[in-house]
Amino acid sequence: MSTSDYVLQEVKGIKKSFDNMVDTDILALKNLPIFKIANTDEYTEIFTSTEGLQGTRKLAELETPDVNSLQDGYSVNFSDDRYGNSITVSSTDRRKFKDSTVKVRNFLERQRNSLVLDINYKLVDSLHGFLNDAVGGATYLCPDGVALLGTHSWNTTGSETWSNLTTSKLTADAVDAAVLFGANFTGADGKLWPQTYNTIVVKTGSENARNGKRLFAEGIAPTQINDINIYEGGSYRMIETPFLTSTNKDFWFMMDLKKHETPLYMGIGQTPALQEPIMEKNLSVTTAVESFWKQGIVDQPFNVYGGDGSA
Numbered sequence: 001m002s003t004s005d006y007v008l009q010e011v012k013g014i015k016k017s018f019d020n021m022v023d024t025d026i027l028a029l030k031n032l033p034i035f036k037i038a039n040t041d042e043y044t045e046i047f048t049s050t051e052g053l054q055g056t057r058k059l060a061e062l063e064t065p066d067v068n069s070l071q072d073g074y075s076v077n078f079s080d081d082r083y084g085n086s087i088t089v090s091s092t093d094r095r096k097f098k099d100s101t102v103k104v105r106n107f108l109e110r111q112r113n114s115l116v117l118d119i120n121y122k123l124v125d126s127l128h129g130f131l132n133d134a135v136g137g138a139t140y141l142c143p144d145g146v147a148l149l150g151t152h153s154w155n156t157t158g159s160e161t162w163s164n165l166t167t168s169k170l171t172a173d174a175v176d177a178a179v180l181f182g183a184n185f186t187g188a189d190g191k192l193w194p195q196t197y198n199t200i201v202v203k204t205g206s207e208n209a210r211n212g213k214r215l216f217a218e219g220i221a222p223t224q225i226n227d228i229n230i231y232e233g234g235s236y237r238m239i240e241t242p243f244l245t246s247t248n249k250d251f252w253f254m255m256d257l258k259k260h261e262t263p264l265y266m267g268i269g270q271t272p273a274l275q276e277p278i279m280e281k282n283l284s285v286t287t288a289v290e291s292f293w294k295q296g297i298v299d300q301p302f303n304v305y306g307g308d309g310s311a
Contacts, residue, residue: 007089007277010105010108011274011277011285011287022116022119025226028225029127032225032228032230033237033257034201035262035266036262036265039267040267040268042269043080043292044080045294047076048074049142049299049300050073050302051156051188073154074300075143078294078295080292082290087111087115087287089107089111091284115289119289119291120226123266124226126293131251132251134149135150137150142299142301143300148264149164149301149306150164151165152164152300154300159189164181164304167307167308169252170200178197181305182194182195182196193302198237198256198257199239199254201239202244203240203251205249207250208252212252215235216231217231220232220234227243228242236254251306252307252309253304253305254306260302262304263299263301265295265298266294268293270292272290275289
């Protein structure tokens, strides 16, 4: 059997292990509560942001209640983007293997492992795009067209605007201010809608991370997902992530994830998977990886509060 036949067979052999490794990584990412990751068959998904229900009132004994309905929020839609990569074994590579199936297998396993790491990094980096773009809003905007942290408006006519951005760094005073903001928060219908933040997100190694651990995670051993530390058991669940960029090292976020889902959504239409190997005209063997996913902010960030540390 020629080396090219060995390569074709061995690539088919690593497909299952590659697909399983990627699936395992995605399952781990789903344990990050600050993002919502879901598998979906829909190429385009439509979401309507949350507003409020008005009109509940005291009634007389025989009075008919008002007919009412949920106020319409903003409608947003997101479509899949296509992602890909590939493994290539050239005819020169095959000559170096000297018809050794062991060398072919080892080479492809190294390629597979590197490719899995690269795809995993792309997924994690894409998710953190929500946080890194939280103030600039160059890529990801909320349903009202504003960055994740900023001055927001409801779609309900006559409702007040609200800002979930502070310039403070993460300190005890800044947390106290956030708690008070959440306690006084009102919804689109003007009714009190308290937000009780239970999750804090900071950049690994930053001043915010040091302050957060001293305040809320002293002596707590973290669990780790993709180099992201999750501290459970303190006053707040604290997430320390290296994927906030160095430029954004002073960013921090507080989220109420007890009553509401995160608005930061990724829908995976097709999980990254190895395709069938192809013999090219130049006699190289190429195996592509293809995936589809979409991401966007699917609801108003009423349960998100944060600072850029610029003060």
